[in-house]
Amino acid sequence: MKKRILISDIAKALGVSVTTVSFILNDKAKEKRISESLTKRVLDYVKKVGYKPNELAKSLRTGKTKIIGLIIEDISNPFFGNIARLIETKVYEQGYRIIYCSTNNDSEKTKELIGMFNDRQVDGFIITPSEGIEETISNLIQSNVPVVLFDRYLPEVETDYVIADNFQGAFDATVHFNEQGYKRIGLVSLYSDQTQMRDRLGGYMKAMDQFKKQAYIKKIQLDASEAEAIDELHEFVVDNRLDAVLFATNYLAITGLKSGKKHNYKLPALIAFDDHTVFKLHEPAITVVSQPIEEIANHIINILLLKLQGKAKAIKHLTLPCELKVRESSILKR
C-alpha cells in the first residue's frame, strides 16, 4: 500500500514551489508566465510518477465538485432509467459525475435528498420535483445553485425546466381514439397534482369536450398496491363498458394489461403514455404517446452546462412535442 503522492512531493523533487506546479497543472502556465522549459519538466515528471490531485482538497478550495445531483422519481422505471443513462453519458464527457437518488415521489425524502446533496456541494441539480417542495427549490435557486427540473415543473417557482408537451400528447391520443370511432373513452391517471398529470388530464378533457363526449376518469392512489390497482381498473373498464382507455403513465398501462390478464376480460383499445418494451411486444402492440427521451436529456444537459459555466442568459422553459406512435391496440377492427 504505497503512499499517495502529493503536489508538494512533486515540487520538492523538482526543486520548485508548489505554486508553480499548481499553476502548470491548472493550465495557467502561460498566464502566469512560467517558462516553457520548466512547464515541460513539471508535466513530464507528473506524468512519469502518475500524480493525481486529491479531488477533495481541490473541491474544498475551489468550491466546485464536478458532481451533479440527479434526483429522480424511480431509477428502476425504464423511462427514468433511460433518461438517467443518457444524462450520465453526456455529462461524463464534460468531466462531471452523477450522484443520484430515487424519491418515489415522497416529498419529505426529496427535501432531505436535496439538503444532503447540497451539503455535499454538488455543482448542480437535475430534479423530477415532487409536490410540496417549492420552498426547498426556491432556496436552492436563491443560493445560486443551478437547477433544472424535468418531466414536470413547479408553477410557483421560476426556474428552468424541460418537459414533454403532455397536454398536446393526451389531446392527440384522445382525438385518435375518436377518429377511430371509439365511443366510450376513459382516462386512467393518478391522484397527483403534478403538472404532467394535470396536463395529460387537461388534454384528454379538451378533446372530450370538443367531441361532446362524456369523460370517464379513474384515478389511482399513488400508494396503492399493484393488486388493488389491477382490480380497480377491471371495475373501471367493465362497469363503464369502455371501448378505449388512455393511460397517463407507462406503469399504469402495464397494470391495465395485467388487469386484463388476471380478470380475463377483453381489453378495450389502449394508448399508454411513455413507450416501453412491453408495449412494442404486446399482442396487439400498444399505441403510445412517446416522449422524446433523447432530446429531453440533451436539453437538460445543455441548459445545466450553460448555467454551470455562468453563461445562461434567461430562464428556459422547454416543452418538447410528443409523438403518437400508432400501433394495433388503438385501431378499431370492423
Next chain:
Amino acid sequence: MKKRILISDIAKALGVSVTTVSFILNDKAKEKRISESLTKRVLDYVKKVGYKPNELAKSLRTGKTKIIGLIIEDISNPFFGNIARLIETKVYEQGYRIIYCSTNNDSEKTKELIGMFNDRQVDGFIITPSEGIEETISNLIQSNVPVVLFDRYLPEVETDYVIADNFQGAFDATVHFNEQGYKRIGLVSLYSDQTQMRDRLGGYMKAMDQFKKQAYIKKIQLDASEAEAIDELHEFVVDNRLDAVLFATNYLAITGLKSGKKHNYKLPALIAFDDHTVFKLHEPAITVVSQPIEEIANHIINILLLKLQGKAKAIKHLTLPCELKVRESSILKR
C-alpha cells in the same frame, strides 16, 4: 444569498473553542469529558442556527466520503436498474450515497471509472466487472478499498462477490425443456467470457450431455445492433428447426421475441434469464430463470458495510439459487 455558517462561528458565538464544538458534534462529548450543560448549550445553538458541517472539509480530514461507487453494466436495463434501486435504498439508510456510472461492458471505460471514483475517494465499490480489468481491481483491493463484485466475478482476483447460481439455473431450465418433451433445444448467448455467460453455457451443456442431445448454440456479438441480432436469431431458430430456446439474458430474449414478430415465424418454446415485465405480460407468458434480486442486493450491502466498518473477516463468495418460474412459453401443448 446568506453566508454559510461555520463551526468557528458557533464557537465564537458561544465563547468556546472550535475543538469543543467539534467533539460535541461528533458524539465525543462523553469520551472527551465535556460537561453535560455545555454539550446541551452547544447542541441547542447548533440546532437553532441550523449549522451543517462542510462535508468536503470533513472528508478531506477524515478520508471518508460516505459515498459508494456503483459501477454497473447498464442502468437502463431493468435487472440492473432494480438492483441499483434496492442498493441505493439500503445504503441510504446507513448514511451512504451512491455515485454511479454505466460501463456498457466497455473495459476501458470501466478502468477509467474506477480510477475517477477512486480519485474522488469513494469509501467502497460495487462493480459488475467487465473482462480485462483484473489488474485494476487487484490494485484497488491492495490499496485496501472495499470492493464487492456482483452478477459475475473475476476468477483470478480474490475478492468478495455475490452472484446467482447461473450454472444450476441454466441446467434446471434445460432439464425442464427436456421433461416437457422438447427435442431440439438451443441456447442463445453472447460472445463473452464473463463468468455468468460461461456458467449459463455450462449448465445448458451439462444437461444436454446428460440427455445425449445435440447442442445448438448461437452467440451474438456484444456490439451487434438489435436489427442484426433479430435476423441472426431468426436464422438460428428456423435453420435448426429448434422447438425450444434458452436465452442467456433478458435482452437477448426480448430480441428473440422481436425477431418472431418481425419475421413472423412461430416462436419455439422459450425460457429467458432474468425476469422482466415483458415476460409476465407476453402471450404466452415467458418462463424465466429468475435471479433473487432482493437477496442479491441485501448481500452486497451487508458485505460492503462490514468491510467499510473493518469488521469483515474472510472473503465471501456468495452464490444464490435462481428460481425457475414456469409459465406458458415452455409448456408443450399436446
Next chain:
DNA sequence: TATTTAAGCTAAAAGGATTTATTAAGCAAA
C-alpha cells in the same frame, strides 16, 4: 506541603490542494 490525578477545555497541526500578494533579478529609461 508537595505531588498526582482527573475534569474540562483549547491551541495548533493536519489534511491537500488553489490563489493572492510578493519578491528577486535583469534591464531600460530618466
Next chain:
DNA sequence: TTTGCTTAATAAATCCTTTTAGCTTAAATA
C-alpha cells in the same frame, strides 16, 4: 543613481474540518 517595468517564480493565506497534544484548575493522595 534612481526609478520603473518585465519576467519568472514563490511564501503564505485560504478553504473548513478533525484530531493530537497540552494546558488549567481543583481535588485527592502521599
